Amino acid sequence: MKVRLVAVAxxxxxxxAALLPAAPAAAWQVFPLAPAGSIDTVRVSYVGxxxxxxxxxxxxxxxxxxxxxxxxxxxxxxxxxxxxxGARVSIGYAENHDFAxxxxxxxxxxxxxxxxxxxxxxSGYLPGTGLVNVCARLYNINAQPYTAVFTCFNVAVPAxxxxxxxxxxxxxxxxATAGSALTASLAAPSGGTDTYSWTSWNGLGxxxxxxxxxxxxxxxxxxxxxxxxxxxxxLRAVVTTRLPSVTIEQQTDPVGIDLPLSGGxxxxxxxxxxxxxxxxxxxxxxxxxxxVPVAYVASGVTFPDALSAxxxxxxxxxxxxxxRPGALDPNVAxxxxxxxxxxxxxxxxxxxxxxxxxxxxxxxxxxxxxxRIGGADRFxxxxxxxxxxxxxxxxxxxxxxxxxxxxxLAAAAAAAQTGRPVLLVNGWLGAADTATKDALRRxxxxxxxxxxxxxxxxxxxxxxxxxxxxRVAGSDRFSTAAELARTLPHTGVTYMASGxxxxxxxxxxxxxxxxxxxxxxxxxWCAPVSALSAMQDTGVTRLVAVGGDAVLNSNSWFDAC
Numbered sequence: 001m002k003v004r005l006v007a008v009a010x011x012x013x014x015x016x017a018a019l020l021p022a023a024p025a026a027a028w029q030v031f032p033l034a035p036a037g038s039i040d041t042v043r044v045s046y047v048g049x050x051x052x053x054x055x056x057x058x059x060x061x062x063x064x065x066x067x068x069x070x071x072x073x074x075x076x077x078x079x080x081x082x083x084x085x086g087a088r089v090s091i092g093y094a095e096n097h098d099f100a101x102x103x104x105x106x107x108x109x110x111x112x113x114x115x116x117x118x119x120x121x122x123s124g125y126l127p128g129t130g131l132v133n134v135c136a137r138l139y140n141i142n143a144q145p146y147t148a149v150f151t152c153f154n155v156a157v158p159a160x161x162x163x164x165x166x167x168x169x170x171x172x173x174x175x176a177t178a179g180s181a182l183t184a185s186l187a188a189p190s191g192g193t194d195t196y197s198w199t200s201w202n203g204l205g206x207x208x209x210x211x212x213x214x215x216x217x218x219x220x221x222x223x224x225x226x227x228x229x230x231x232x233x234x235l236r237a238v239v240t241t242r243l244p245s246v247t248i249e250q251q252t253d254p255v256g257i258d259l260p261l262s263g264g265x266x267x268x269x270x271x272x273x274x275x276x277x278x279x280x281x282x283x284x285x286x287x288x289x290x291x292v293p294v295a296y297v298a299s300g301v302t303f304p305d306a307l308s309a310x311x312x313x314x315x316x317x318x319x320x321x322x323x324r325p326g327a328l329d330p331n332v333a334x335x336x337x338x339x340x341x342x343x344x345x346x347x348x349x350x351x352x353x354x355x356x357x358x359x360x361x362x363x364x365x366x367x368x369x370x371x372r373i374g375g376a377d378r379f380x381x382x383x384x385x386x387x388x389x390x391x392x393x394x395x396x397x398x399x400x401x402x403x404x405x406x407x408x409l410a411a412a413a414a415a416a417q418t419g420r421p422v423l424l425v426n427g428w429l430g431a432a433d434t435a436t437k438d439a440l441r442r443x444x445x446x447x448x449x450x451x452x453x454x455x456x457x458x459x460x461x462x463x464x465x466x467x468x469x470x471r472v473a474g475s476d477r478f479s480t481a482a483e484l485a486r487t488l489p490h491t492g493v494t495y496m497a498s499g500x501x502x503x504x505x506x507x508x509x510x511x512x513x514x515x516x517x518x519x520x521x522x523x524x525w526c527a528p529v530s531a532l533s534a535m536q537d538t539g540v541t542r543l544v545a546v547g548g549d550a551v552l553n554s555n556s557w558f559d560a561c
Contacts, residue, residue, distance in 0.1 A: 031143045035148045035149075039136065039151060040060070042247065043057075044056075046165075049164065055079070055123040056122050057119070058118070059136075060103045062110060064112045067107075067112055069140045071098060071100045072116070076093050076139055077099060078139065079094070079135070079136055079137075081132050081135075091124045091126060091134070092124045099117075099118075133152060134154070156245040163188035165184060165250035167236075167252045168182070168183050169183055169255075176255050176256075177226075177257070178257055178536060179536065181225045182224050186239060192241040192242050192244075195220070195240045195242075197240070198224045198235060199214060200235055228560060229560050232555065232560050234254035235257060238251050263493075265544070265554075267548075267549075268280050268511065268546050269546070270548070276507070277322040277503075278332060280507040281319040281510060282335070283514070284319065284514035285514070292341050293341060294317075295343075296312060296319070297344060300323060303408075304381070306322065307409070307411075307422055308421065309347045310510065311416055311422045314415070314513035315419060318341060319335075319341075321507070325352060326357070337365060340366040341368055344368045344370045346358055346372045347372075349374035373385055379435070386421040386439070390443060392443060392444055393444060394421050395444060395447065397423050397448050398420055399462070400424060400427075400452060400457070401452060402426065402427070407480050408422060409481070410481035413509045413517075413519035414484050417488055418488065421443075431460050445467050447468050447470075448470075450471045452471075453480070478528035479528065481521045481534075482528075482533065486537060492542060493517035493544065495511055495517055496521070496527075496545050498547055504547030504552070508546050511546070515544075517544070520535065522552060527555075527558075529561070
């Protein structure tokens with residue numbers, strides 16, 4: 001079918017050229033085909049335990065009359081093999097990304113050839129064994145005639161499959177954990193010279209542009225030790241055996257790489273950010289009879305007020321709930337009734353949460369004491385929250401920018417676990433403002449941990465806080481959270497939330513104090529290597545995902561990115 005379609009395209013091109021009136025010399029025209037090419041490597045290939053032989057061929061081909069013709073434009077290569085009885089059968093096509101590999105050496109010799117004329121081709125199954133004749137036919141739909149054979153060669157295909165290549169090591173049902181040493185071996189001596197390489201297939205993005213597993217640079221020995229960067233990938237060993245008459249290439253069955261989570265994983269989530277905050281509260285405080293002494297209520301539409309409130313709630317052994325700014329969410333109202341706190345603290349001014357919400361909380365049947373902590377801006381609100389929860393005793397403080405949320409999310413969970421407050425500052429300032437320095441003196445602070453790089457909290461601000469300060473930072477929000485996790489006590493538990501949005505992670509601090517563990521951030525569809533590395537380094541055995549599948553699917557810890 002493919003050849004017929006090419007023929008039609010070529011015929012239509014000729015017909016169009018015949019019907020068009022005379023055109024200037026620059027107009028489009030059909031080229032006569034001028035094929036050239038070479039086969040550089042020929043390998044008889046086997047995949048997994050399948051005994052049927054295939055071919056793996058590399059080389060180049062070009063239409064010397066059409067510089068732009070390769071697999072990404074108009075040309076391709078068909079490979080045929082002689083079947084028993086003499087008939088020729090197609091064993092596949094090198095097209096698209098299979099026929100677009102850089103070959104700068106080709107135009108140096110043939111100036112009319114394009115720069116990307118290389119091919120890397122895996123065939124279908126061969127029609128026989130023994131000496132098999134293979135031909136390569138170049139086609140170009142801009143040419144007339146559009147196709148021609150440019151080379152033929154013979155391949156000595158073994159009558160029986162060589163000794164099977166397999167991966168040995170701590171492999172169970174085709175899976176191994178990150179950090180496992182895997183070894184490629186043959187079932188029996190090959191009788192030739194064996195070399196090794198390894199390939200990786202990414203479960204998220206597939207393989208290489210040609211649809212094949214990626215070669216792994218530097219992995220050229222029989223043993224490969226997997227890393228967290230391989231989590232979610234299928235690894236294959238490739239054993240290449242060079243014999244006097246033929247080169248054999250064997251790809252083993254794949255071994256998937258998992259992150260060791262002996263305690264498994266669970267999820268805390270609900271239908272939206274408000275209901276998820278309720279689910280978090282219920283997980284942290286399952287005993288409705290005991291209730292909680294205090295509940296903080298913050299806006300779930302913006303992030304600043306809730307960032308400091310999470311650590312404050314942890315300090316007071318209370319919960320944090322998110323609501324809509326103009327109306328008390330019904331799920332939140334029900335959770336307040338369930339936990340019946342003596343005190344409810346509404347965080348933020350009337351622009352963040354209206355007086356209607358305050359009135360609705362006061363009207364709840366357990367008659368709580370309701371008060372508001374507000375201020376002129378997010379920084380003043382943050383200081384007021386800390387004043388209220390910590391008084392004059394906050395010897396160690398996390399300092400984060402209030403201009404963005406990512407670093408503060410992980411800091412809030414760390415603060416809850418370690419009993420510290422989270423102080424929001426204007427991280428763009430070149431020096432600490434007077435209100436911040438006065439607050440640190442008022443709290444008796446003797447040390448600050450700045451979370452985030454100097455692009456979010458300037459070195460000038462960090463060095464003028466008036467107390468010794470160190471910085472925990474990574475190259476991005478994900479690695480900053482990972483670096484912060486490494487500074488905390490290792491409990492075997494970690495929390496994970498999306499680092500691309502704030503709502504679900506805001507209330508993770510409540511979980512982190514109930515069941516201590518750091519908060520790591522993920523993209524929502526894969527796990528940054530920095531997060532997985534921190535999990536491995538800190539001995540995490542159980543993971544709790546905060547947020548629904550729509551914002552944080554299981555690839556977030558099963559697939560590295």
